[in-house]
Amino acid sequence: MDHLFRPLQLGSLTLPNRICMAPLTRCRADRDHVPTQLMAEHYAQRASAGLIIAEATMVQAGQSAFQTEPGIYSAAQIDGWRRVTEAVHARGGRIFLQLWHGGRACHPLINGDIEPVSASAIAITNDITHTPEGKANYVVPRVLHDDELPAIVALFGQAAANALAAGFDGIEIHGANGYLIDQFLRDGCNRRTGPYGGPVENRARLLLEVLAAVGVVWGSERVGLRLSPLSSFNSMGDSDPIGLARWLAERLNACNLAYVHLIRGDVLGEVQGDVLTPFRQRYQGVLIANLHYTAAEAEAAIAAGQCDAVAFGTAYIANPDLPERIRAGAPLNTPNPSTFYKPGPAGYTDYPFMTTT
Numbered sequence: 001m002d003h004l005f006r007p008l009q010l011g012s013l014t015l016p017n018r019i020c021m022a023p024l025t026r027c028r029a030d031r032d033h034v035p036t037q038l039m040a041e042h043y044a045q046r047a048s049a050g051l052i053i054a055e056a057t058m059v060q061a062g063q064s065a066f067q068t069e070p071g072i073y074s075a076a077q078i079d080g081w082r083r084v085t086e087a088v089h090a091r092g093g094r095i096f097l098q099l100w101h102g103g104r105a106c107h108p109l110i111n112g113d114i115e116p117v118s119a120s121a122i123a124i125t126n127d128i129t130h131t132p133e134g135k136a137n138y139v140v141p142r143v144l145h146d147d148e149l150p151a152i153v154a155l156f157g158q159a160a161a162n163a164l165a166a167g168f169d170g171i172e173i174h175g176a177n178g179y180l181i182d183q184f185l186r187d188g189c190n191r192r193t194g195p196y197g198g199p200v201e202n203r204a205r206l207l208l209e210v211l212a213a214v215g216v217v218w219g220s221e222r223v224g225l226r227l228s229p230l231s232s233f234n235s236m237g238d239s240d241p242i243g244l245a246r247w248l249a250e251r252l253n254a255c256n257l258a259y260v261h262l263i264r265g266d267v268l269g270e271v272q273g274d275v276l277t278p279f280r281q282r283y284q285g286v287l288i289a290n291l292h293y294t295a296a297e298a299e300a301a302i303a304a305g306q307c308d309a310v311a312f313g314t315a316y317i318a319n320p321d322l323p324e325r326i327r328a329g330a331p332l333n334t335p336n337p338s339t340f341y342k343p344g345p346a347g348y349t350d351y352p353f354m355t356t357t
């Protein structure tokens, strides 16, 4: 497992290994979306990751998709996150925060009747959501006008400043998994005309404006970006996902980002294709790959130059000491899906560490 344990440089930040913790929404914040002490413990347990990418975090009030996911728009949330970053740093770790706007994945019943917004008036239909009143279908979102988009960009800029104040080492922009930025990127969901619709350079405009705004706050070399061109989760699709990935790979070279974090396939398994190879051929920066990697496959992928690091999702839910286990060739704990989104310590901070004899 040599390659997984080689240091990796992200701008001025050195990762001691190439095993990253993928962003994982776990719904352990409080009802005001304030990060809790339990979250500080959870992330501190995972401080041996090369990089922790903390979960999708709301940049705006009234745009909740999961009820007790965290935010980074209030002073209390900044204080809560500061406890998390201090706990991770005290154990020698590094932590980025994933900045997120849910767009059409938010539901009025979770948000005091506030309507969700999106690129076009198209609802998510391949899933249901959970609200205080039980399971519900997603609703048709309100279309954001072009002149509302500078305010969305500004929300990301403010959230980036708040993340800096909270002591993070960097931020990741959530451009994946069918949330607002992705809703603009992919033409199955973006049917707009005008400067933010139509050809890919228009559909990518919101993303590029957000990257520029947060780069002013952080310096672009502390900004990562997550993309999932092939994913059909949240009713997403594109008429040319590989073309989209190629275009983004070439365009992002000019952005001098910390990394691009590419979900290599479709988590629902409905869309097939290789997006990693064309992206790697065109993108010159650090590339983190994700989705269904075993440690052995991750090692082989890095050794073959397919990516520079691998992010592990579900393996990190159940294995706080994942790098130590990989290095030792030890068995992994099995994650329990029934506690993935269930508030409380069960299935969150109580997965056992490897015992050494």
Ligand SMILES: Cc1cc2nc3c(=O)[nH]c(=O)nc-3n(C[C@H](O)[C@H](O)[C@H](O)COP(=O)(O)O)c2cc1C
Binding pocket: 022, 023, 024, 025, 026, 055, 056, 098, 174, 176, 177, 226, 263, 290, 291, 292, 293, 311, 312, 313, 314, 315, 340, 341
């Ligand atoms: C419980 C759970 C929560 C997740 N939350 C997020 C999230 O907040 N942001 C995100 O980009 N992806 C999220 N994902 C996707 C994971 O980051 C990752 O892409 C997925 O688990 C696939 O990686 P794996 O095969 O290593 O598990 C989540 C996945 C799970 C299972």
